[in-house]
Amino acid sequence: MADQSDEDTAIISTRGVEAFGRKVTTTAGHLMGSLADPTASSHYQNAMSDLHKQLRRPNLQRSVFSFAKTSPSDLVRSKLSTSEIQYRALTYIPDQLLANIPDDDNTYSLFQGFQATLPETSSEGKRHRRRVSRGRKLLEDDGSEADTPPSLAKLKKERHTLNHRLEMMSVRKNMASSEIHEIDSKIANLNSMRRIVLDRLANLEQEEALLEHDILDVETRLEDAQEEFDDMEALAKTPPGADDDSEEAGQVDASFMSESIYEKLPSASSTPTKSKKPKTIRRKSMPILHEHFEPGSMIREVQAHQDSITALDFDVPFGTMVTAALDDTVRVWDMNAGRCMGFLEGHTASVRTLQVEDNIVATGSMDATVRLWDLSKAHYELIDNRINKAGDDEEEEEDAGGDQMPPPSGSMRECPIFTLEAHMDEVTALHFKGDTLISGSADKTLRQWDLEKGRCVQTLDVMWAAAQASATMGSVEGTWRQTGSRVDTSADFVGALQVFDAALACGTADGMVRLWDLRSGQVHRSLVGHTGPVTCLQFDDVHLVTGSVDRSIRIWDLRTGAIHDAYAYDAPITSMMFDNRRIVAAAGEDVAKVYDKTDGRHWDCGSGATAQEENRTPAIVEKVRIKDGYLTEGRQDGIVGIWTC
Known part of the structure; x- marks a missing residue:
């Protein structure tokens, strides 16, 4: 018996070597084909370009080589087959991600969740109601239709259907509860984001108020400078002796009203910019x-x-x-x-x-x-x-x-x-x-x-x-x-x-x-x-x-x-x-x-x-x-x- 097993092992090993040799020969034949053949040339160019693209990713190559330690054929395939490399790269999950997988306390499988999402047709619901009513009628008749008793298989099937519906109801309840928890989490995140944006808005309105205050200050100083400039111009154009006449007119006018009120009124000889009427200042932007x-x-x-x-x-x-x-x-x-x-x-x-x-x-x-x-x-x-x-x-x-x-x-x-x-x-x-x-x-x-x-x-x-x-x-x-x-x-x-x-x-x-x-x-x-x-x-x-x-x-x-x-x-x-x-x-x-x-x-x-x-x-x-x-x-x-x- 031992000789027989050794012979089988030798046969298997020889076949594996032959298969590996054929693959190597075929690959070498393609690579060393005649340059005059356009198909061979394009194949070689495509293979080399794909290999160069993959060789630019040393981390990816190291991870692929770590998976290719089982047999020489896997090693050769991982080096020469770009589809194999792409597949393994896409399906590879680092240990860091595997370590951070959250614990799932859900008692239902993914397939059960998929089943629960399928809607029940109205015909099935009607059929189910008919079966339930017929079953109740059979139980209530108390042997009135003893000639046609329900079969055991039908009752078991109906029980299985009802249990399945009950299970699907539980799955749907669990899914709805999970959605609520997910929505609550999203609401908490949105509230956190809202507080951040609200603080940003408060800072913007504070800076806006400071800026408007600075603008008002500059406008006031500009008006004062303009008034001084107008006074200098008016003084330069006023002939000698005119000021005495205006003062006498002002004293006459002041006798007709109280002095406190008169001081607030613009005189007839003053320029329009001398008016004491308060100027209304409106904000350029309103707080929100x-x-x-x-x-x-x-x-x-x-x-x-x-x-x-x-x-x-x-x-x-x-x-x-x-x-x-x-x-x-x-x-x-x-x-x-x-x-x-x-x-x-x-x-x-x-x-x-x-x-x-x-x-x-x-x-x-x-x-x-x-x-x-x-x-x-x-x-x-x-x-x-x-x-x-x-x-x-x-x-x-x-x-x-x-x-x-x-x-x-x-x-x-x-x-x-x-x-x-x-x-x-x-x-x-x-x-x-x-x-x-x-x-x-x-x-x-x-x-x-x-x-x-x-x-x-x-x-x-x-x-x-x-x-x-x-x-x-x-x-x-x-x-x-x-x-x-x-x-x-x-x-x-x-x-x-x-x-x-x-x-x-x-x-x-x-x-x-x-x-x-x-x-x-x-x-x-x-x-x-x-x-x-x-x-x-x-x-x-x-x-x-x-x-x-x-x-x-x-x-x-x-x-x-x-x-x-x-x-x-x-x-x-x-x-x-x-x-x-x-x-x-x-x-x-x-x-x-x-x-x-x-x-x-x-x-x-x-x-x-x-x-x-x-x-x-x-x-x-x-x-x-x-x-x-x-x-x-x-x-x-x-x-x-x-x-x-």
Whole structure:
């Protein structure tokens, strides 16, 4: 038997050598073929070019040779067969990749997953339902069809089919669960990418604000240089003795009006560039960072004052904010950095109302005066401070507070424009548009001011208008319409007003909303509905929204004068404002009440919404302002919160 096995081994070895020899002979014949034969020549050239391409990859050759250690035929084939080399190169997986294969805890195979993805035809489903119903019928008949019992093979087949369907259902459930996990992972990655891009956007807007500040500074210096150049030219062209005549004319003109107002007016002999009318400066680009935050996210909190906020307003998101409080101070804030830019000093009592429009600020005080300020003349250097977004560290929030970094002294020294003095009692409401400003006072009058000349051009007596309305229209208003059982003496006589062109809307303590025509000085229409003093109002092209101490917000249709809608709250409305999408109000709570006009949803925005989770009790919100989804709210403890809304 041993001799027989040795003989077989010799035969096998001889055949292998013969086969190897034939391969070598054939290959050598092709390589050493006649050069006159174009086929042999092209074959040789192609073989050599392929070999040279592969020889340029030494790492690939080493990996291929490591696989070709089994037999001489594999070695020869790996050297001369490009297809073999390409196949092995494509199927080769390095050890590093094999070591990093994640653990798969899936109990189902790839083939089962493929089976589960195949849809079941409707005919199969109907057949299955018919089989199930027939099987149930056979079980329920209890031998009524004993002559034709179901075969054992059919029942086993049906059981197998049902088990297979159940298994496929489990596979589909597992696949759906895996897809959900994969989607969650993708969402987490996208959220991480979103935070990175959001930080990039914040940096871009910060650099943009710094750049615009530099542009404004250069433009101001350019204007000053141009004025100096024009003065030198005018002085060179002015004949001797002309200056004395102009000074005498100026003294004569000054006798007809107050000196404080006259100083603000351009003289007749001065050039147009000498006009003291404040120039409106508009930003070249608007911030959009807040649009990418979740609604209700806190951007920052600022300890603006040490007493209750009485008024606040801002120009644009991340722009300039002005706040006033019972501590008798008016502060200007850089909302982008969360730092105080300076103080508007001049009032001798607390400011009750204010408005910010671009770089112009109007403030009305308990000292019965209205003052105008030009913030473009402020001396304040922007600080490169990144936006304190929702979720940042508390240390950054503390750094953003107004008390940590006092404003530079004298930064607002050149901001005052002029003072409007005509009211006999505290100013409680004001609004300006263009060159027209309307102020309302506890002296029961409304005054119209020309901002270009800085003087009062019309006085509207609210009590006289009410008496005229009662005389001409019967008892619609009465001499003075009483609100409720008794008059609320703590409420402001003029609670709110807004002007646009010749139209004026005014809400007063009797609960009436009067629409005035400034051209005639008469009340055009009176809106009756509130049972308490009106504290806030705002109108657009179609609707007028009012808030009152009677704990309601009413939406009026200006075309008909009827109430379009109304919302009731648990406390008096102290402040209200709306933008294109939302109405926000301060209603005696530690949150701002938000009404979304697009979907009709009411929700709360502010520190009170998360106060229980953070174990703190925020103060009551007194004032709210919203522009383009950017909400600011001032509280009784002097804190101003800035939110996305």
